[in-house]
Amino acid sequence: MAKTGYGKRSVGGEDPHADPDFAHLLPRDAEFAVFIDHLDDGHAMGYKVIAAEHPHHGQQASRVSMGRITLAGHLRWIKEHITVEDNSMRWVTRTYWSRTRRSPEWWANFARERHAKDVTEHYQSGLARVEQAEGAEETEATAVPAQQADQVGQADQVDQVEPDEQTTEQPSAAYQTLTEVSATDARMALSDRDCRSLEALATDWLSRGATPHDITKALTDGLPPAVTNPGGLARNRLESKMPPKKAKVRQKAGRRAVVSRVIMACGLCDADERTEKIVNGLCRECLALCELEGPVYEPVPETFLPGPRGGGLPGADEVVDVTARVESLRRAAGLAPGRGSTR
Structure with a gap:
């Protein structure tokens, strides 16, 4: 698990679990997506940590697959600038997960909504402050009279005890x-x-x-x-043999903290919008890394691919010298030979 306030965070409002949740991903990427989806909120989300926990794949596979899951719209890393009421400030990187696939526009709007959020540590670091429910003050106000009434009732019961009755003290x-x-x-x-x-x-x-x-x-x-x-x-x-006294933990009073700035960060490195262009949750270098191993999504079905060369016409299997053919067409049109021509 990550430190309190860090780690995996579900964005909420997701569709119910279903078999085709990650059917649009390649098999290995879908396997990582299912693995992450079943992690508890607050779990550390670095690709090295995921690789250490995953039973089948190592760090390189974890890094690439997490990058592809990010491109598919399931993951985003957002840096939030926190301003505390004592005028101290810090940057905190949050990891947001959505089982439902989200568009880049949806994530951009989600990041904008994080701005000005109250993230006071006393309520729970990194989460929106939960306001007191209406009627809570009334409940608290009526608690004292009720307690007094109980005490009066107990006093009446004590007065009704017969003088001859004696209470037996229980040993400690x-x-x-x-x-x-x-x-x-x-x-x-x-x-x-x-x-x-x-x-x-x-x-x-x-x-x-x-x-x-x-x-x-x-x-x-x-x-x-x-x-x-x-x-x-x-x-x-x-x-x-007297055991030591328990150390008294001093409770730190929660100070009001507000998100004063929000920027998108790369999911695989420390780059963010201040220094790099972030495209769909990744910087250009990490984006290139994910694309090196092939397509991000499943290949196009064979039914959508073009048919055999020549389409079954006579001479379709004949090998054609494209350069010679182009030159002959240029000569027929009265044009000068091309740059690569030897004639």
């Missing part, structure tokens, strides 16, 4: 854990006094992320043949 998880240590090893039979004395230490263990099993294991592993003072040994182990 730490105390309960200490009382059950002897079930694992009888040499660590802790008295009620020991358990209450050690309860604060055990509670500290649990607050640091330890489990009751961790406490029991720390108190019973590697015991001597005879334990004369279980309470003292337990205190020593709980203090000396």
